Amino acid sequence: MSMQQYLQHYAENDIALSEHLQGNWQQVICIPAFDEDQYLTNLLERLSQQETLLVILVLNSPDSKTDSAAEQATKEYATRLRNTLQPVQTIDDRSSLLQLNAHSSHILLLERYGLPASAAVGLARKIACDLACCLIADKKVSSQWIHSTDADVSLPADYFAAQPDATAAAAIYSFEHEDNPDPELNRSLRRYELGLHYYVCGLQWAGSPYAFHTIGSTLLLNTKYYALVRGFPKRAGGEDFYLLNKLAKTAAISLLDSAPLILSGRSSARAPFGTGQAVNKISRLSVKHEEYTYYHPQCFVLLKQWLQLIPALENQQDYEKLIADKSLRNCLRNMGTAKALLHAQTHSKNSAGFLRHMHNWFDAFRTLKLIHCLRDAGLNSVSLQELQSQQDEFGFIRSALSRRSGFNRE
Numbered sequence: 001m002s003m004q005q006y007l008q009h010y011a012e013n014d015i016a017l018s019e020h021l022q023g024n025w026q027q028v029i030c031i032p033a034f035d036e037d038q039y040l041t042n043l044l045e046r047l048s049q050q051e052t053l054l055v056i057l058v059l060n061s062p063d064s065k066t067d068s069a070a071e072q073a074t075k076e077y078a079t080r081l082r083n084t085l086q087p088v089q090t091i092d093d094r095s096s097l098l099q100l101n102a103h104s105s106h107i108l109l110l111e112r113y114g115l116p117a118s119a120a121v122g123l124a125r126k127i128a129c130d131l132a133c134c135l136i137a138d139k140k141v142s143s144q145w146i147h148s149t150d151a152d153v154s155l156p157a158d159y160f161a162a163q164p165d166a167t168a169a170a171a172i173y174s175f176e177h178e179d180n181p182d183p184e185l186n187r188s189l190r191r192y193e194l195g196l197h198y199y200v201c202g203l204q205w206a207g208s209p210y211a212f213h214t215i216g217s218t219l220l221l222n223t224k225y226y227a228l229v230r231g232f233p234k235r236a237g238g239e240d241f242y243l244l245n246k247l248a249k250t251a252a253i254s255l256l257d258s259a260p261l262i263l264s265g266r267s268s269a270r271a272p273f274g275t276g277q278a279v280n281k282i283s284r285l286s287v288k289h290e291e292y293t294y295y296h297p298q299c300f301v302l303l304k305q306w307l308q309l310i311p312a313l314e315n316q317q318d319y320e321k322l323i324a325d326k327s328l329r330n331c332l333r334n335m336g337t338a339k340a341l342l343h344a345q346t347h348s349k350n351s352a353g354f355l356r357h358m359h360n361w362f363d364a365f366r367t368l369k370l371i372h373c374l375r376d377a378g379l380n381s382v383s384l385q386e387l388q389s390q391q392d393e394f395g396f397i398r399s400a401l402s403r404r405s406g407f408n409r410e
Helices: 003-009 013-020 037-047 069-084 120-137 183-206 223-228 239-247 275-287 297-313 326-334 337-346 351-361 364-376 384-389 395-401
Strands: 027-033 053-062 087-092 095-099 106-115 145-148 170-172 175-177 219-222 253-255 261-263
Touching (some): 003 120, 003 223, 013 087, 013 120, 027 037, 037 053, 053 069, 053 120, 069 095, 069 106, 106 120, 120 145, 120 223, 120 239, 145 223, 175 183, 183 297, 183 384, 219 223, 239 364, 297 351, 297 364, 297 395, 326 337, 384 395
Parallel strands (some): 027 053, 027 145, 170 253
Antiparallel strands (some): 087 095, 095 106, 145 219, 170 219
């Protein structure tokens, strides 16, 4: 799908703003925000140091929060922005261009309150990124890449200097979570962050093509591929996971060589997924003297066995007889592997096509589904102490533990 086809048939109506918007910028960054005033102020101060940057800021709220204190706070922040920053252009009563600094950088402020709760953050990201695509297509933004982040992120000094692989569908910044001043919450946060690295390290070790973090605030998107997969899914959570899952089927997802982004370490109940909810969950476990646990390492061993077996299945009708582990056989059977295998065999002209079909089917979602199935079939999750005791046996555990210091001392 071409960019023009995407913009014409699948983009949000907000792209019409591009026609009226006056200005030219080198780069664009997209930020959705709901009740984030204390974080936004710091982020915008950092962004004001950039030259010829357009910040597309989508202040939004879900329709389930209409007239709530959080929505009112978001609206008040929009008013303060308009009163504080020099207005450049009022496009309509919900869209205005504000001067961010004296170096030709601006904020395009979009107020989109009352978004469907089932789509809120995904739709807010899509509105911003669709408009960024249109501005790039209209040659009002020079870069072909869209930065996607969140209000509560601290960006490193070299954030905009990072050079992505031109052939990649997306690039991902490395990250760390800031310390939480509450010792118990900070302990929970470190457990959660370890879990993120452990999962990706396990996927890398197993040879999965989906071994990357899926965090919306760390993304750099290639507009060509963003349009090809029809943009961000309209979801209230997990929109970053599903976008990257689609993008990984079109081209590589690369890791940027830059200083890490610092993500907020707060607890939160505002989103159904992510750091805030995870910290809350782990903290509740701590209160009940229960351990936060991690996928059993054997899950990744079995995943690796499956991934290594796939190339040999091009002309194999009964894949199950090649799998010794009963749980792995049952999980793959329940996922409809036989049907997917037959489809790949009958629609592939060569070995490369067969592998592409199989890995497009056995994607990031089904990978996670298999891990969960193996866990539920008897590979019970393990504690941090059990994980540490197995790091000499499994190098990917050691790799994950090394991402943050201190775990090997607990």
